[in-house]
Structures are given as C-alpha cells and as structure tokens.
Amino acid sequence: MKFARSSHCMSNIDNIIIRSPRLLVRRFTSADGNDFAEILTDSETVFYEPYEVFTQEQAIAEAEKFSHDERFFAVEHQETGKMIGKLYFSNQSFSNTYEIGYTFNRQYWNQGYASEAVRAFLQYAFTETQVTRICAIANVKNKRSCHLLEKLEFQKEGVFLENVCQLHFSERIIFCYYSMVKNCLSVSSC
Numbered sequence: 001m002k003f004a005r006s007s008h009c010m011s012n013i014d015n016i017i018i019r020s021p022r023l024l025v026r027r028f029t030s031a032d033g034n035d036f037a038e039i040l041t042d043s044e045t046v047f048y049e050p051y052e053v054f055t056q057e058q059a060i061a062e063a064e065k066f067s068h069d070e071r072f073f074a075v076e077h078q079e080t081g082k083m084i085g086k087l088y089f090s091n092q093s094f095s096n097t098y099e100i101g102y103t104f105n106r107q108y109w110n111q112g113y114a115s116e117a118v119r120a121f122l123q124y125a126f127t128e129t130q131v132t133r134i135c136a137i138a139n140v141k142n143k144r145s146c147h148l149l150e151k152l153e154f155q156k157e158g159v160f161l162e163n164v165c166q167l168h169f170s171e172r173i174i175f176c177y178y179s180m181v182k183n184c185l186s187v188s189s190c
C-alpha cells in the first residue's frame, strides 16, 4: 500500500508520516538496529510472536530489511528519539481489509504508548487512505494484546483455531479475531 503524504506529515523528513502527542510513526531506517534489538532479543516480548528470539546481529539486519518493506513502521519516542515499537500493516488477500500488528519495547509497556501509536495509525489509515476495514488477530492467551484492542474499540468478531506453529504452544491455538470498520452504516446495509 502506498501512503499519500498528508497533513499528518509535520516534518520535512521524508519518512515521517504520523505524529501523535509523544510519538512519531515512520519508516524504519538501518539506524534503528540497536533499538530494534532491545525488542527482538527479549524472550518475553516475542513470546506470542511467530518467530524465535533474535540475536543482536539478526535484529540489526531485520531493521535494515524493514527499511525496504512498506508493511512495517517504526514508532519513535519524540522526546528521546528512541525507536520503541514496531507496527505492521498489511493487506489481506482479495479484500480491502488490512491487518494491524504491534510489538513494543518491554521497558515502555503500560505507559499508553501502543494505544497512542495504534490509535494515531488507525486515524491516519481511515482518513488519509482508501482503507475501510482493519483487523487484528491475537492469541486468546495474550491478554495484553486483547485488552489493547478492546480498549481501542475493535469489535471482537469471534475466535478460531489456527493450526500454525506458535513456538511456545504445543496445543492448537485459539485466536481472537478483531476488526474495525470505517463507516458501518448499519448491520443490514453493510
């Protein structure tokens, strides 16, 4: 998906796209490597993610890779310039639905940063792009993520069993499926 530049762009730095009170959501750069390593090398942070904990070197390489991948966004703490989180935003095949995902540095959890970044991103996507529906999928055991989505007023559509490998779970996993629709007029006319 191509994001058009918009009034949310409040900087002449090309890769900044969204500014919220404390954060910038922007493209990754290779300079994010060490900050990204703090996130990806932490086993508690990646516990519900579909990948193993990274080494420092792998995480640095991942930041470089993400700087060329339009599905990933870095969340920067404005006051310090530190990259504290990652957003994922990607089109679901054959639909106008985009999936959003998020991973934040554990040192910054429970301070409202993920809520602030995701809320700003949703606002941007629904007002400045053609996106009309955004979904999110969380392991039912990932209470933090489910709580975040419900706080942001995503609708829980249901749960489903996904026979994917989530590394720390030997049993089949139950996922909660959430969505948010831009302008749902009424159930009968949707």
Ligand SMILES: CC(C)(COP(=O)(O)OP(=O)(O)OC[C@H]1O[C@@H](n2cnc3c(N)ncnc32)[C@H](O)[C@@H]1OP(=O)(O)O)[C@@H](O)C(=O)NCCC(=O)NCCS
Binding pocket: 044, 045, 046, 048, 049, 101, 102, 103, 104, 105, 108, 109, 110, 111, 112, 113, 114, 115, 116, 137, 138, 139, 142, 143, 144, 145, 147, 148, 151
């Ligand atoms: C999920 C995640 C992004 C939340 O980031 P965050 O910056 O802490 O989020 P916020 O501070 O905006 O909100 C966290 C909310 O979860 C609540 N919370 C914290 N621990 C919780 C728990 N064990 N159970 C339920 N809610 C919990 C907080 O109280 C807060 O809610 P509140 O504002 O109503 O009090 C972060 O924990 C993370 O990166 N987790 C690892 C990656 C991950 O699991 N990603 C999602 C994959 S689907």
